Amino acid sequence: MEKKKTVLITGATSGIGKATAELLAKHGFCLVLCGRRQKRLDELQQQLESITQVCTLNFDVRDKEGVFKSVESLSGPFSEIDILINNAGNAHGLDTIDQGSLDDWDAMLDINVKGLLYVSKAVVPQMVTRKSGHIINIGSTAGKEVYPKGNVYCASKHAVDAINQGMRLDLNTHGIRVGAINPGLVETEFSDIRFKGDSNKAGKVYQGYQPLKPEDIAEIIHFAVTRPYHVNIADLVVMPTAQASSTIVKKEL
Ligand code: NDP
Numbered sequence: 001m002e003k004k005k006t007v008l009i010t011g012a013t014s015g016i017g018k019a020t021a022e023l024l025a026k027h028g029f030c031l032v033l034c035g036r037r038q039k040r041l042d043e044l045q046q047q048l049e050s051i052t053q054v055c056t057l058n059f060d061v062r063d064k065e066g067v068f069k070s071v072e073s074l075s076g077p078f079s080e081i082d083i084l085i086n087n088a089g090n091a092h093g094l095d096t097i098d099q100g101s102l103d104d105w106d107a108m109l110d111i112n113v114k115g116l117l118y119v120s121k122a123v124v125p126q127m128v129t130r131k132s133g134h135i136i137n138i139g140s141t142a143g144k145e146v147y148p149k150g151n152v153y154c155a156s157k158h159a160v161d162a163i164n165q166g167m168r169l170d171l172n173t174h175g176i177r178v179g180a181i182n183p184g185l186v187e188t189e190f191s192d193i194r195f196k197g198d199s200n201k202a203g204k205v206y207q208g209y210q211p212l213k214p215e216d217i218a219e220i221i222h223f224a225v226t227r228p229y230h231v232n233i234a235d236l237v238v239m240p241t242a243q244a245s246s247t248i249v250k251k252e253l
């Protein structure tokens with residue numbers, strides 16, 4: 001019988017990561033769920049372990065040592081990662097470049113860029129040794145175009161776009177698939193984080209049109225990871241129908 005594939009998902013406690021965990025569990029993938037909020041990790045594990053094998057890792061992707069220790073602690077069916085979903089990330093603030101906060105900039109570059117690299121460095125060498133693996137990087141439309149006040153968040157997602165291309169080039173000879181899914185507006189906790197808990201401001205981002213749901217992205221991730229080996233979804237952009245670009249969103253569609 002074919003071994004169940006093991007998937008490590010960063011940012012599994014909310015939004016796109018959580019929806020992906022729920023969908024992949026239904027399809028029998030073995031899951032390593034990562035995040036910082038232990039209570040949410042415990043709840044998700046409890047919810048999904050009746051249908052598949054689940055373990056959780058609590059680390060901050062900015063904590064180099066913590067990332068490596070956590071990945072090294074995996075054992076049994078969880079120790080060989082077949083699929084890595086680099087999803088953890090957020091925007092912090094929405095300010096013009098002269099008014100942006102240094103702490104926000106540090107957070108976005110440290111989490112969205114360096115954190116993604118640390119997790120990849122902890123997981124990818126075992127894929128190279130086995131000459132098998134699949135990496136999905138969650139980028140953004142913000143990694144394809146820059147919007148007003150998006151400056152550093154967009155820079156972080158442009159970096160993800162470059163890293164996705166670089167990983168594909170470097171890992172191609174090892175038979176490892178690498179691809180990015182780049183969503184437009186998805187209603188998650190993303191804007192709550194961006195606006196530091198101002199739910200009024202956050203809610204307005206998704207008003208007057210139908211945004212994507214995290215489940216829409218989860219379905220695309222599931223599609224990507226279930227293609228036959230010779231098919232690699234290298235770079236995919238997905239927006240709500242109401243959205244034409246980062247700045248053009250047709251309200252009341
Ligand atoms: P959420 O805020 O709902 O989820 C973010 C996830 O990332 C949480 O599980 C959070 O877990 C985790 N995370 C954040 N910071 C850290 C950290 N320092 N260390 C470890 N984990 C962390 O947002 P989304 O689901 O929307 O975002 C997921 C990804 O999708 C991000 O990369 C985002 O940039 C991208 N994206 C989102 C879009 C949107 O419109 N929502 C559109 C395009 C891309 P915890 O707090 O428990 O650590």
Ligand code: 8X3
Nearest residue numbers: 140141142184185246
């Ligand atoms: C998230 C999409 O447009 O809010 O990456 O930056 S956007």
